Amino acid sequence: MSDVSTAAPAVAHALSPVDLFLQADSIVKAVMVLLVIASAFGWAVILDKEIRLKILNARAKKLIASLQGEELPLGALAPEFSTVPTSDPLVQIYSAASQEFLRSRDLLDTEGQRDAAQERVHRAASLASAAALGHLQARLGSLATIGAVSPFVGLFGTVWGIMNSFQGIAASNNTSLAVVAPGIAEALFATALGLVAAIPAVIFYNRIGTDIANYGKKLASFIGVFDIELSRHLSKKGERNGLRVA
Template identity: 40%
Template sequence: MSVLTTLAAITPAAPTRLDPIELFMQADIVVQIVIIGLILASVWVWAIIFGFSLRMGNTRRRCDAFEEEFWSNDDVDSLLDARRRKDNPSARVAAAGIGEFRRSHKAGLKDHEAARARVAQSMEGQVALESDKMADRLNFLATVGSVAPFVGLFGTVWGIMNSFFQIGLQENSSLAVVAPGIAEALFATAIGLFAAIPAVIAYNRLSNTVNGFESRLMRFGDRVHAQISRDMEGL
């Protein structure tokens, strides 16, 4: 066996693909902090996506059951008790309108149009409140979607600056000196995009879901308002 063959046998083979873990371990401490922050943000983004999807599915089922029972049951008080209103936006919207109607009726319905307007405003305000509650956690998705690429870019700039510093320190501008640092730096940008892209897509999709659910509550509120208006005509 020749010397060259022996050296080839004992020399470890060069990597044939990128190793993210190795890139992270060799990166500068600042770049590592950036990557860790972006990974944590990405994990939280996916937690919000799955949690929100499950929550919306459960909320739709509860609202479907309540609305079906609401239009087929004459005992409104039993439907609108505190236990039934818990985690049920449709029930809270109906309770807001019926509660305003009862307060107006108790004080004496001298102006039916004013009473109808108050009932409508009460339900519209409750619908807006329910929508704000559902959309509250989506703000984090918007923040990550807009900020994560720039955070990754900061890690990239820092890594490239460190690479140029190594060039000056070693007085060697060969690609072998520059390439590892640049690869580590660009890895931060890749992680930033990895966090931002799902966040932007999810924010747009889930915001549309919230808008659709808000429209559904508005339609339900309109039907309740129409029923209350009919009841007022008989008083």
């Protein structure tokens, strides 16, 4: 009776995650290490994107709210924007549009020139927005890769481990559960690690992609605000030019 009670903890200890790794075949160990590294990298990307998007969304909400009921300066940053880091996408868009407006301010005499200037400013703002969103999306594709590949890498480790288990059974000519269980457990542990790496990667890839798309809508709204202010400014300039001609 005492032998049975002491054998159970030994088997349980042999099936712990650390022991499963230590007892595994070298190929299965390599698969496990690769999956752990992939999971750690995936979580690093997830935390970086989540924290950055949270900061950017909170800042965008304040900046856009500060423009309500106020005339947006065209040739220089509004006071609220000048205190924000230059790496912020809204500041980059504002700066790009303002600089293009300043370069075009001597080409606003005719209606055609004014229309062309407004189009250039809009394109400069759109390019800055696309570059900012591209920066936010950097390394996001790695989550999709981890989510798609990790289960198959884990499955490869499982197949390899089970093959080794069957080879061990054939060599020992012993099919008892005590002999088979450790090898199969080691093999299945690789699949479990693959799922641990893949499931969060897939979930947060979709979530972060949606958050970036929603943030892109905020950037598009700000470009629209700048376009409206620029159109109003150019219309006033056109009216003044018309009065002088008359």
